[in-house]
Amino acid sequence: MSDVLKLGNKTYTSRLILGTGKYPSNQVMQQAHEVSGTQLVTVAIRRVDLNDSSGESLLNFIDQTKIELLPNTAGCYNAKDAILTCQLAREALNTKLVKLEVIGDEKTLFPDNEELLVAARELISQDFIVLPYTSDDVVLCKKLQDLGCPAVMPLGAPIGSGLGIRNPYNLQIILEEMQIPVIVDAGVGTASDAAIAMELGCDAVLMNTGIAGAKDPVKMAKAMRLAIEAGRAAYEAGRIDRKLYASASSPLEGVVRHN
């Protein structure tokens, strides 16, 4: 239990946080969650459809004895809406843990960092545990840390893009400067992307489309679990330095030669 992810006063043995969106069915989602070993999954907060209240509840497909809910503020474009969404989520789901995202642009879904800071400050004052989805900007991440966020969640690439870790150097700077966990949120397209994030030293990865949109989401969930574990182990093991030229692995002495 020594290598755990700590978010505020909570600890998790899994470093893979998953979404619940875009799966072919709730049953497939449930299997993917199970195979991934995730202990934390995001859910969206939406208005009840007054003309169709018969829908199957997503919550019936999440084993809350093993998996904790992380309500998000997806779709919110200002601090005011994000704050109300979090307050409603806390009441509906009895959790103070929230994934705060305040979107600033419809095409890129990049965050509106000004509104993000406003919302984070207010929510923390209301005793929420705020996990903010942010740009991969160290100055902003420091501000979020100073406000009292227990982790920061910089994007690897635009949400749902599958472009992977587009700026590992920014992440490296963030990792060096933060005293709190850094979780890559968004952009992971396949297992190697998750491994790269973890090898850099990220504490966890949050992904949705990378698994839900795969041809076989359950198999991809397994691949992601292995990638997270492999990447973390490689980070802890400490990779070798990169060198431009070769360095022989076999002894240079005693090579068989014609005299």
Added chain:
Amino acid sequence: MLSIKVNGEPRSFVAEASIEDVLAALQIRRERGIAVALNYSVVSQNQLKNTLLKNGDELEIIYATSGG
């Protein structure tokens, strides 16, 4: 008649309706993990029964659904 807005839609109910009455009239299942805001302030679950609505009130009724 009581005229209010529910999730942005105009709705009418018999007078003296509480939030709980409105949830029942709209057949909203509580086990879906719902929460309610009245005029943009969250109403705790144990106050839904006691909170009476007045004309022009705006209710937001939300639930948890799939998302990333």
